[in-house]
Amino acid sequence: MPTSSDSGGRETPALAVQNLVAGYGDFAVVDGVSLEVPVGKVVAVAGPNGAGKSTLLKAMLGIARVMSGKVLLDGQDVTSAPLEKLARLGVGYVPQLDDVFDSLKVLENLEMGGYLCNRVERQRRIERVLQVFPQLQAKLHRYAETLSGGERKMTAIARVLMLDPKILVLDEPTASLTPELSRVVLEEQVRPLSAMGTSVLLVEQKAVAALAIADWAYLLVRGRVEVSAPAAEVLSDPNMREIFLGRAAAEVAARSVDAE
Amino acid sequence: MTGIEFYVVVLLVYLGTDLLAAWGLNLEYGISGVANLAYIVVIAAGAYTYAILSLGPDSGNGGFQLYVVGWQLPFAVAVIAAAAVGALVGVIIGVTGLKRIRQDYQGMVMLVISLMAVTVVGADTGFLNGQAGLSLIPNPFSSLSPAVGDWAYVAMVALACVIGFFVMRRFTGGPMGRALRAMRDDEHAVAAMGFSVIRLRLMSQAVGGAFGGVSGALLAAFIGGWSPGAWAYVETLALLTAIIVGGMGNDMGVSLGTFVIAVLLLQAVQFLPQISSHTGLTEALGWIILGVLTITFLWVRPQGIFKERRPFYRSPGETERSAPGDSATGRVAAPRA
Numbered sequence: 395m396p397t398s399s400d401s402g403g404r405e406t407p408a409l410a411v412q413n414l415v416a417g418y419g420d421f422a423v424v425d426g427v428s429l430e431v432p433v434g435k436v437v438a439v440a441g442p443n444g445a446g447k448s449t450l451l452k453a454m455l456g457i458a459r460v461m462s463g464k465v466l467l468d469g470q471d472v473t474s475a476p477l478e479k480l481a482r483l484g485v486g487y488v489p490q491l492d493d494v495f496d497s498l499k500v501l502e503n504l505e506m507g508g509y510l511c512n513r514v515e516r517q518r519r520i521e522r523v524l525q526v527f528p529q530l531q532a533k534l535h536r537y538a539e540t541l542s543g544g545e546r547k548m549t550a551i552a553r554v555l556m557l558d559p560k561i562l563v564l565d566e567p568t569a570s571l572t573p574e575l576s577r578v579v580l581e582e583q584v585r586p587l588s589a590m591g592t593s594v595l596l597v598e599q600k601a602v603a604a605l606a607i608a609d610w611a612y613l614l615v616r617g618r619v620e621v622s623a624p625a626a627e628v629l630s631d632p633n634m635r636e637i638f639l640g641r642a643a644a645e646v647a648a649r650s651v652d653a654e
Numbered sequence: 655m656t657g658i659e660f661y662v663v664v665l666l667v668y669l670g671t672d673l674l675a676a677w678g679l680n681l682e683y684g685i686s687g688v689a690n691l692a693y694i695v696v697i698a699a700g701a702y703t704y705a706i707l708s709l710g711p712d713s714g715n716g717g718f719q720l721y722v723v724g725w726q727l728p729f730a731v732a733v734i735a736a737a738a739v740g741a742l743v744g745v746i747i748g749v750t751g752l753k754r755i756r757q758d759y760q761g762m763v764m765l766v767i768s769l770m771a772v773t774v775v776g777a778d779t780g781f782l783n784g785q786a787g788l789s790l791i792p793n794p795f796s797s798l799s800p801a802v803g804d805w806a807y808v809a810m811v812a813l814a815c816v817i818g819f820f821v822m823r824r825f826t827g828g829p830m831g832r833a834l835r836a837m838r839d840d841e842h843a844v845a846a847m848g849f850s851v852i853r854l855r856l857m858s859q860a861v862g863g864a865f866g867g868v869s870g871a872l873l874a875a876f877i878g879g880w881s882p883g884a885w886a887y888v889e890t891l892a893l894l895t896a897i898i899v900g901g902m903g904n905d906m907g908v909s910l911g912t913f914v915i916a917v918l919l920l921q922a923v924q925f926l927p928q929i930s931s932h933t934g935l936t937e938a939l940g941w942i943i944l945g946v947l948t949i950t951f952l953w954v955r956p957q958g959i960f961k962e963r964r965p966f967y968r969s970p971g972e973t974e975r976s977a978p979g980d981s982a983t984g985r986v987a988a989p990r991a
């Protein structure tokens with residue numbers, strides 16, 4: 395990209411969202427959210443059920459309707475761009491479910507991920523992805539449906555890495571995993587990606603596990619960013635924890651009162 | 655040529671043209687997930703295209719039928735044009751399905767298109783001769799004796815099926831088949847890999863439309879006539895039943911289903927004795943059985959006789975249960991305590 399706006403010595407973030415308002419019909423679920431994913435960092439977006447995490451993600455990926463605000467990829471305006479265009483521009487999206495092709499072997503899954511490049515480049519990328527996840531080497535000819543939960547997620551991430559993405563967007567990667575395995579996936583599959591220079595946006599409901607591997611945390615409540623701080627700070631600060639866990643609980647309580 | 659021999663010829667031509675049509679519809683519905691209930695329209699488009707391109711000007715034969723074009727083109731050219739028009743009409747129908755609505759609503763939109771198309775063509779007598787339809791559509795082997803010509807036609811239809819089969823396999827198997835099936839199961843997942851869902855969908859409907867166009871052209875050239883009565887919306891449902899019974903998304907299954915439903919069943923009912931007090935009942939019985947079969951299979955065995963190789967997508971929870979070799983946590987990496 396020609397726009398390397400190093401004005402003020404600040405690097406252009408891999409992904410930035412500015413005052414995003416998005417939702418369904420006329421109803422704004424995401425109500426003016428701004429966030430940034432710096433290059434090579436892991437940024438976690440956490441929040442209780444119904445906070446707007448999924449809608450935020452869908453709006454960034456051109457699936458949900460953006461009412462106002464901007465999505466910038468490497469400084470380039472990609473608001474409402476369709477998902478396939480984002481994929482070509484370097485957004486690697488790992489859906490929550492349906493993340494691998496069950497009926498294909500692991501190798502075939504990787505080949506599908508490398509659809510955009512030619513045969514030589516595809517082979518080169520497969521080798522590189524296997525350096526990141528050497529455990530997959532032994533599973534290349536297994537059907538994805540026979541993989542365990544953790545191997546499955548690894549295949550899903552590996553498949554998206556075939557796109558050589560600038561930024562990886564993970565939608566609740568631990569959604570169907572046990573707490574123990576969630577930690578393994580986050581620590582051993584997601585965290586190392588940033589060491590390779592890939593930026594990661596992690597949307598998680600399991601906040602504590604996600605914050606443990608994140609550089610920066612955004613806490614989303616009722617469609618708004620309630621807290622934006624270094625993840626370690628949020629985790630260690632008893633007040634922050636209180637705010638997050640307390641607010642989340644308070645939200646739920648408030649809503650059930652509203653409903654009555 | 656004996657009566658029974660001619661009957662066999664007719665059945666084989668029906669089988670061949672139905673196979674081409676069923677493969678085309680399976681590509682759209684079974685593989686790509688587009689509920690194209692207007693599929694018969696592309697078949698009709700192919701049949702009419704072949705007819706008006708191969709017939710001479712409509713002033714011939716005393717001008718008893720009125721139609722446009724009338725260029726008297728050679729057989730092969732007219733069939734290729736029929737494929738092209740089928741593809742074009744397929745894309746036009748496909749565009750109506752691009753709006754992000756649920757698949758069943760898309761199916762309804764297409765059903766309405768099918769009904770509208772029959773009505774419009776039937777009402778306009780100067781375009782394709784209205785309700786009366788077109789007749790005297792040229793057969794490429796009409797100069798041969800019937801015994802030779804009919805079998806030559808069967809051979810040609812068989813050749814079309816062989817070519818069609820290999821073309822179809824390019825789209826139902828290999829990387830393209832994977833992409834289409836993936837799109838059927840989760841549009842966002844394929845888009846995330848850089849595939850354009852709109853392009854994939856329209857491509858599938860263009861190829862499916864070309865199959866339908868050739869099927870219609872070969873049928874019209876054999877029968878020698880084509881009218882709105884030949885392409886009522888129920889014809890799509892017959893193909894759909896064949897696909898559902900045989901096994902949606904499975905090439906073998908669809909072919910078998912086509913043979914059983916479109917040929918065996920719909921022919922068998924014609925041998926039932928006519929009931930004089932209820933004329934037309936035996937013919938209607940074919941459709942009744944078709945409907946019952948569709949419902950029965952959708953209830954009892956929705957995957958059809960031959961199911962698709964294996965499910966494409968499954969939720970991770972199910973996968974863990976069905977992975978006997980590994981424990982749920984697997985050997986990805988030993989959890990660090």
